[in-house]
Amino acid sequence: MFEAIRYVINEHISNRKLLLKMAVVNMSKQTLRTSLGVFWVYLHDFLYFFVFCAFRILMSGTGQIDGINSVVYLMSGLIPWFFISEVLNQGAAAIRNNKPIIQSLKFPITILPSVEVTAIFLKRLPTFLFIFAVCIYYGYIGSFHPLLFIYFMLCLLLLMYSLTLFVSAFIAVSTDLHQFYLMFVRVMLYTMPIVWGYKHIEKYPAIMTIVKINPMVYIFNGFRSAFVTGVLPTAKYTAYFWICTVLLFSMGSFVQYKLRRYYSDVI
Amino acid sequence: MSENAITIKELTKTFYLFNKDYHILPWLFTKKGCKAEKTALDHISLEIKKGERVGLIGKNGAGKSTLMKLIAGITFPTWGSVEVHGKVGSFINLSAGFNPDFTGRKNLYYKGMLTGRSEKEIDSVIDDIIEFVDIGEYIDLPLRMYSSGMSARLGFALAVFTDPDILIIDEVFAVGDKNFQEKSKAKTTELFNAGKTVLFSSHSDALIRQFCDRVIYIKDSKVAFDGDVEEGLKIYNDDVRKKK
Numbered sequence: 411m412f413e414a415i416r417y418v419i420n421e422h423i424s425n426r427k428l429l430l431k432m433a434v435v436n437m438s439k440q441t442l443r444t445s446l447g448v449f450w451v452y453l454h455d456f457l458y459f460f461v462f463c464a465f466r467i468l469m470s471g472t473g474q475i476d477g478i479n480s481v482v483y484l485m486s487g488l489i490p491w492f493f494i495s496e497v498l499n500q501g502a503a504a505i506r507n508n509k510p511i512i513q514s515l516k517f518p519i520t521i522l523p524s525v526e527v528t529a530i531f532l533k534r535l536p537t538f539l540f541i542f543a544v545c546i547y548y549g550y551i552g553s554f555h556p557l558l559f560i561y562f563m564l565c566l567l568l569l570m571y572s573l574t575l576f577v578s579a580f581i582a583v584s585t586d587l588h589q590f591y592l593m594f595v596r597v598m599l600y601t602m603p604i605v606w607g608y609k610h611i612e613k614y615p616a617i618m619t620i621v622k623i624n625p626m627v628y629i630f631n632g633f634r635s636a637f638v639t640g641v642l643p644t645a646k647y648t649a650y651f652w653i654c655t656v657l658l659f660s661m662g663s664f665v666q667y668k669l670r671r672y673y674s675d676v677i
Numbered sequence: 678m679s680e681n682a683i684t685i686k687e688l689t690k691t692f693y694l695f696n697k698d699y700h701i702l703p704w705l706f707t708k709k710g711c712k713a714e715k716t717a718l719d720h721i722s723l724e725i726k727k728g729e730r731v732g733l734i735g736k737n738g739a740g741k742s743t744l745m746k747l748i749a750g751i752t753f754p755t756w757g758s759v760e761v762h763g764k765v766g767s768f769i770n771l772s773a774g775f776n777p778d779f780t781g782r783k784n785l786y787y788k789g790m791l792t793g794r795s796e797k798e799i800d801s802v803i804d805d806i807i808e809f810v811d812i813g814e815y816i817d818l819p820l821r822m823y824s825s826g827m828s829a830r831l832g833f834a835l836a837v838f839t840d841p842d843i844l845i846i847d848e849v850f851a852v853g854d855k856n857f858q859e860k861s862k863a864k865t866t867e868l869f870n871a872g873k874t875v876l877f878s879s880h881s882d883a884l885i886r887q888f889c890d891r892v893i894y895i896k897d898s899k900v901a902f903d904g905d906v907e908e909g910l911k912i913y914n915d916d917v918r919k920k921k
Contacts, residue, residue, distance in 0.1 A: 431790055442778045514773035515791055516750035516765070584699035668705050671753035674746075675692055676701055 415660055421518045433528035455492050462605055476607035478638050486637040487604035493534045501526045501574035505582035509596050512673050523574040536595045545637045549676045558636035566629050569655050576662030579635050579669050583676055586653035589629045602627055624653040682843055682874040683725040683748060687757035690718040690743050705906050717743040719898040730869055732879040734913050739895045766841025771832030777821035783819055785835055786911035794839050799873045802838040810834045830857055837864055843874045882910050
């Protein structure tokens, strides 16, 4: 186990330049043939976001969720979610999609999932900066809030790197798992406090607990507090989050380490 | 540092075949659930010295390509070890790693990056490559507009010009038109004469005679013959005739 973790970390460190360069190239891969390029991504996001805002404001009538301005509430949840959902969808196929590279070049395979996550992050970085700017405009940013923002950004990235490492290994050897996983990701948005507030489930502590089992909820709570409330997460939940992340990373490393010798034969 | 460019000890490669791909997951831990095992190479030991030009012969499925892939570090041995001293230029799948939406020029840098060459290294040879490939204005057009021969030519040129110490060539002179074939043969001969180690797999006796000074005949996952070119080809051809 420790050998696997050491192997994966070493491969990342010794190939860090390759990782970054490849991420920059991959960033433009899908939008290369379009004339608007990466702006298509932002347009998608904007439309999605607009629909949710319109829907929420019309339905609730108050324009507030949990006492926070709806637009800001949705923004602090949806923008990270756009990033997460893209990572969940594409990062998962990181190994499978790079079949030609694995099958005919000598390549540090375990960095492939991270390349994907980094590419998506770089692509979405402007949206994160945008919400940061909007929140400054609204005056929600207090003295220590930027630090919270950076901390949760770090949490988000580490969780995504670990999760992708773990999931992409399984997806590489099974298309059925991929289908199951995509189905799961689709409904995931609605199981998290992104488009709804805690007010609705306060009465049911059991549901609260179930919702919080997902470590991503820690991040959404976190972003919300970084932007608006400034409430620090509890020590217990923080510990839970980090245990989840480290566990995912360790298991991911282990599976990748075990499977890496077989990818070129199996995929 | 040893005189050997490639040292292979007790190399064994077994392919494990599964009914469903994901059966590999429990198999990793329990070694159960594997439907069939196919041994591609069986306890092979070889030493290839620096500057030697080795021809690999054997019928399809004998294990030639597997051996080349193992030396290139693309697949991993089941047992035994492969030690390689020097940069490997592999000609196994020439257009692999290219992206159809990038221009030829960008693809050269991209694949160079994937194979661990720095931008500077590519910069210094890019003009030579473009001249060698000789595809005119296509070099600045996306690869998807190329004919399959053109992209293979690009791959061949990149592998040749990035100064490898060890060349692993798997039947690539079928690449391109006659003109390019002549050119690539000339270029390869130039590299051969520059004292590079060469591992060359071909079904053409003439090419083996022309390029190699040692022959390894792989038969049923084992080395059946290792040594003089003429003798090796004779044994191989006798075997082929017997089958008929």
